[in-house]
Amino acid sequence: MSKNYFFISDVHLGLQNEQTEKIKEKRLVEFISFASLNCDELFILGDLFDYWFEYKRVIQKGYFKTFSALKEMTEKGVRVKYLIGNHDFMHRDFFEKEIGAELKEDAFSIVLNEKKFFLGHGDGLVKNDNGYKILKKILRNKTFQKMYSVIHPDLGIALASKTSKTSRDYTAEKDYGESDGLFEAACGKIDEGFDYVILGHTHKRRNEKYKNGYYINLGSWLNKPCYGKFNGNIFEIIDW
Numbered sequence: 001m002s003k004n005y006f007f008i009s010d011v012h013l014g015l016q017n018e019q020t021e022k023i024k025e026k027r028l029v030e031f032i033s034f035a036s037l038n039c040d041e042l043f044i045l046g047d048l049f050d051y052w053f054e055y056k057r058v059i060q061k062g063y064f065k066t067f068s069a070l071k072e073m074t075e076k077g078v079r080v081k082y083l084i085g086n087h088d089f090m091h092r093d094f095f096e097k098e099i100g101a102e103l104k105e106d107a108f109s110i111v112l113n114e115k116k117f118f119l120g121h122g123d124g125l126v127k128n129d130n131g132y133k134i135l136k137k138i139l140r141n142k143t144f145q146k147m148y149s150v151i152h153p154d155l156g157i158a159l160a161s162k163t164s165k166t167s168r169d170y171t172a173e174k175d176y177g178e179s180d181g182l183f184e185a186a187c188g189k190i191d192e193g194f195d196y197v198i199l200g201h202t203h204k205r206r207n208e209k210y211k212n213g214y215y216i217n218l219g220s221w222l223n224k225p226c227y228g229k230f231n232g233n234i235f236e237i238i239d240w
Contacts, residue, residue: 002113002232003040009121009200010220012087013063015050025065027225031240032069035227036076041112044101045200045218046085046121053090067099074100083107085201086123113232115195118186122201122217125185183208186215196235198228207237 011028014021035042052060074080080101084091095101107120183206186197190213198216205219205226216235218228225240 004038005041005043005112005230006035006039007043007045007119007198007216007218007228007230008221008226009045009085009218010047010203010222011225012047012050012220012222013066014060015222024221024225025063027240028221029065029069031225031227032066032073036069036073036078039078039229041079041081042073043119043198044080044082045119045198046083046123047087047200048082048085049088052084052088054092054094056092059094070095070101071099083119083121085121109194112230115230115232116193118189118194118197120197120199122182122199125182125199125201180204182217183210183215186210186213189213190215196230205237207235 008031011024013025013028016024032042049060049063054060070080080099081104082095082101083104083106091103095103107118107125110117110119180202182199182202186199187210189197190210195213196216197213198218200218200220202217203220203222204217206215206217208215214235216228216237218237219226226237227240229236229238
């Protein structure tokens with residue numbers, strides 16, 4: 001019997017003004033509650049938060065409803081796989097120990113309903129982006145993260161927010177040419193034997209067939225919230 005799998009990416013909690021954030025989180029919590037009853041597994045493919053830096057004994061306030069909804073989801077037996085993105089890169093064990101989600105630091109492959117999936121955020125796959133790839137290695141370095149954690153949380157989180165905004169502005173203003181390279185990267189994965197390549201990062205929704213496979217980009221929750229759904233027969237992107 002085929003299972004239902006849901007996918008979201010690029011919610012960027014914490015990015016917009018207070019009123020917009022309240023509405024966005026309300027819609028997200030409603031979606032998680034819906035997903036808890038209608039899917040077997042939820043995949044979060046990066047940038048759930050616009051910035052996330054988790055200290056050993058401190059987490060960021062403001063997302064209690066999201067945490068609670070995800071916790072209720074896993075307690076119902078729905079699995080959650082959370083692939084961290086380029087904005088929510090600094091995780092410790094809060095999501096695994098307190099919420100029951102499985103964290104993934106890098107893109108990964110998985111078989112769902114007998115189809116082979118390549119799941120990634122998309123950062124690092126964009127062409128002509130060597131500067132970001134170097135920055136990613138620094139930010140993901142455990143020694144650097146340990147040194148950074150010595151900073152007081154109020155200052156550390158403020159700096160993380162500033163860095164996130166700088167990264168977002170850089171991505172938005174960078175000229176990648178006619179193509180950002182994600183479709184080409186997806187085609188390469190399909191040539192390797194994958195049936196579906198699911199990414200985010202660019203905030204540009206796409207569902208394109210290539211040979212015997214499909215490249216899916218989940219877009220973002222900033223303008224039109226949506227989720228991906230795969231039931232074994234077809235992959236859909238559905239507005240929420």
